[in-house]
Amino acid sequence: MINTVICSLLNIKYPIFQGGMAQISDAELAAAVSEAGGLGVIASGNNTAEFIEKEIRKIKSLTDKPFGVNVMLLSPYANDVSNLLIEEKVPVIITGAGNPGKYLKLWKEAGIKVIPVVPSVAFAKHFEKLGADAIICEGTESGGHVGELTTMCLTPQVVDAVKIPVIAAGGIGDGRGIAAVLSLGAQGVQVGTRFLLATECNVHQNYKDKVLKANDTDTAVTGRKTGHPVRVLKNKLVNQFKEIEKNNGTVEEMEQLGRGRLYKAAVEGDVDYGSVMSGQIAGLVNKEQSCKEIITEMFDEAETIMKNLSSFISGGSNE
């Protein structure tokens, strides 16, 4: 059994979060992850408080276990959503892009655990100062909105910079990834791409098929100029973005092209002209399984690896 401080902090069996993926991480997926012993996370995206309230009520009817809600602070409804999460006594709030500063205090006062996702050491230190309970450091390997640093480089630097527990995200697709980030100093993992293939994940089958077929070099980052770069699987839409970038297109042009594209892919199944957000680890994930199978397989594998790693060490020193 792999046990870390994250397990006792959040009262979960396995130190694994399912990443909050907009348009995709609904109550059903989150409930399945929580029931399987991880922390399921509902993604708020740009949804209204009413919409999110329905998802929260649903997950509470599906599981008694702890769950989280990922709050998109840039949403026009951020204020209402923040109040909703306090009323609903949501156990864990995970924050993405934007500044949670003013909300963080209110959430902490309500007894909620707050865990921001960060792309750099400076952000990690900032949120520790504001009272965050833990930090998720997300490497550029991940899908969706990405920073510049890799999980390999970001994780140990964030671990060194803060005293609160660090959860690593980005590029973890199996037990090897778990063992690797624990070696880097993380106390837990966040996984997104692999959970796209969970049987309980309601994303369109075309989206799942594209992730299943993907290999290591099949992702690209688009929209760097907009300040919100996004990692997606290559397709016709990505080629259109590249054309705009080649011709020195404006931020407005890029944002216009990107509008509604995630919905197109995730809900409508248009994987040619939709945004198929995915991490680089898509090349590794190759089967559809239940959340329970995913989590137990990953942690059993991690445990075996961690036990066997000592076989590299022999009696004498490397002289």
Added chain:
Amino acid sequence: MILEKVKAILVEELDVEEENINLDSKIKDDLGADSLDLFELISKIEDELDITIDEEDYGKLVTVGDIVNYITDKQ
């Protein structure tokens, strides 16, 4: 004094020449900072000038002059 310190931080963080920094230089548009740079900049200013900049005020810091005025008011 404050302007000198802010200029020094900008030179170091953004790799710009000191002579290109004026009070009305816009941090993003003129000095080429992106959102991540801006955040690092703010963190550095907080550490070196021993002040706290509220998140709500980040949006107000458009020019070098804005930063200098903000720090002056805080001290």
